[in-house]
Amino acid sequence: MSATPNAGAAPRIAPWNLNDLVEWDRRIRDKAAEFGLDCYPQEFELCDHTGMLGYMAYSGMPSHYPHWSYGKSYEKLKTLYDHGVSGLPYEMVINSNPAIAYLMRDNSLLLQVLTIAHVYGHNDFFKNNFTFKSTRAELTIEAFKAAAMRVRRYVEDPSIGVEQVERILDAAHALSWQCRRNLAIKKLTPLEQMARAEETAQGQPDPFQKIHARKQIEAPDFHKVPLEPDEDLLLFIRDHNPFLADWEKDLLTIVDEEAKYFISMMETKIMNEGWASYWHKKILESLELEQGLHLEFIVNHNQVVRPIPGQINPYHLGLKIWEDIYRRFTNPTAEEIKRDGPPVKSGTEKIFEVREVERDASFIRRYLTEDLMREMDIFEYEARGEELVVSKVADEEGWQEVKATLIKNVGTNSIPVLKVEDADFGQNRTLYVKHYHDGRDLHIEYAEKSLNYLQQLWGREVVLETVLDGKRSLLCCNDRGFSVRALK
Known part of the structure; x- marks a missing residue:
């Protein structure tokens, strides 16, 4: 699920109807294809603020299993919204095939156009970034529906009931992020782990073994469980606690599968939001908007991607890095050519390649340059007593340390x-x-x-x-x- 934040301006009611959105969607979809975006089929749903609050509480899913924490989240979001402390997203889009996006009914025509273009950027990213390959987008909606039905069945079962279900879900939710972070790496089966342990114990072949002392081989303990450290805590408990009932094991499976669905979004927040912002900007600039719409676009775009003092705005950071990659591979400076050599790919080819093979940590490590950090005035601060004090800045001596700190706090690196x-x-x-x-x-x-x-x-x-x-x-x-x- 990805959402574009409302910059805080009061909603504007503009004269538009459903046919207008259908026509703008067609134009934007054609532009996205023209620019080379490769998207799932896209569906949109209009909703009011109550519906958007509900989707936010349930992470954008049209169907989700019940739990008290989601009701608490809804009430918190509603209270903040009712008191003007926070706004609502312009849109929300989930990774599924077809992709589903929710649009706020009260937004102006320009905001609808901007968010539709933004959605297609997310859609392309979901379909093509490697971290999402394991999410099985074509099964997403049905999988969440099936999980919701199973949980409700356990709640309604007189021998189980809501209290026992929530007891397991409370514990599972607390531990849900303790799972494998990189799902592109295949997890070995116990038999494969045994084979690797035996191979490791044998060591590398020695071509001079006839003249060397016989190597002592320590046999691995095949009775140890697990044979290799296991980071899937919920699944390990499910598979190795013999006293869990089948319904308890199923709940652990449901929570683990949902966490792994959302891991990809956590790992690519900066890339994904920057990519969608890059393309909504490029698409709307190519649509030759009338002057009034164009001015409104500039205002809203700048509000979304503006830097936020004291914190990282993923829309701002992501967009700046994508634009810098495109520039360096399209029109590099003489110093960059001297340092890196002439580019072997066009800017467009490079950004599509990066979109496919990186996640936030590697994206920042490889493409957030010293010059870009200095341009954005990225710094590090720490608490000293009751005050926040700048501890490092992106100068010649400190920029690498600031960058390393940023990498340690993106995606799941903070878990x-x-x-x-x-x-x-x-x-x-x-x-x-x-x-x-x-x-x-x-x-x-x-x-x-x-x-x-x-x-x-x-x-x-x-x-x-x-x-x-x-x-x-x-x-x-x-x-x-x-x-x-x-x-x-």
Whole structure:
């Protein structure tokens, strides 16, 4: 799901009807094809602010399983909207085939035209970026409907009921992002892991083994579960906790599948929004709008892609990088030619290539240049007492550090990586999980709540290895409560 934020201006009611939108959609679709965009069939639905709030609460899905957290989200969004604290998106589009987008009924004609063009940019990105290949867009709507029906059936079952269903969903939601981040990498089966472990133990062939001392081969422990660290926490619990009922396992599967559907959107937020902004700008500039519409377009476009002091606007950052890539491969400076050589591809060929093979972290690492960072005045700040102080700026010495910090906080990089190391630690079915520390300590209060949910699903003691204040530590959660122990 992707949404274009309302810049805060009051909605304008312009004289348009459904036939106008159909005609503008046709013109925009033709322009998108002319520019080389490759899209799924696109469907639009008009909705009022109440409908948009509902779609926002349910992540844009026309069908979704019930849970109290979605009602809470709806009430929060509605309260903020009613009190003028936040606006509503101009549009919302989901990754499916056909793609579905929601348009606000109260928007002006120009806003409808702009958002339709924006939607086709998202549509092309969903269809062609490699991170979305595993989402099975043609099955998205039916899969969410089927999951919603199954959850409602469990809620209505007298032997299960809403309280037990929500108990499992509460725990699953808390742990849902602890799953594989790069679904393009195939997960090995247990038999394939055993083969790799045996091959690793043998080591590389030695052409001089006749004159070398015999190498000691340590046989791998094939009884260890898992044989390799497993980052799919919910699926691991589903497959290795024998005391879970079938309906509980199904709920864990549903939550895991939904998280993996949305992982791609988290991993490409900057690229995706920048790409859609790039193309809505290019498409509308090519439509030869009348003067009034063109001026309104300039105002609304600039409001969406403007820099926001103190934070990163993904529309602004993404658009600037896409435009810079196109420029460097179309009209590079003499210094860029000297440094990188003459471009071997056109600007259009390059941006379509990048759109297909990158995610936010690699996109920023490869294409956010020192000059561009300085042009956008990107800096790093930190809290010192009650004040926020600029700690690094994008100068010759600090730009790489600022860029590294930005990369560490895009997509799923801000979510701690946890992997199951042993399902029978100490030979008493204790679940041993390791936090792959990246220099950022866990927040203890969140770690405690997450471990409580993990222990609830596992049914036995859970131990988490991490680093706190530079010391290797174990966080333990069992029937006696939560404890922290530093290791020597």
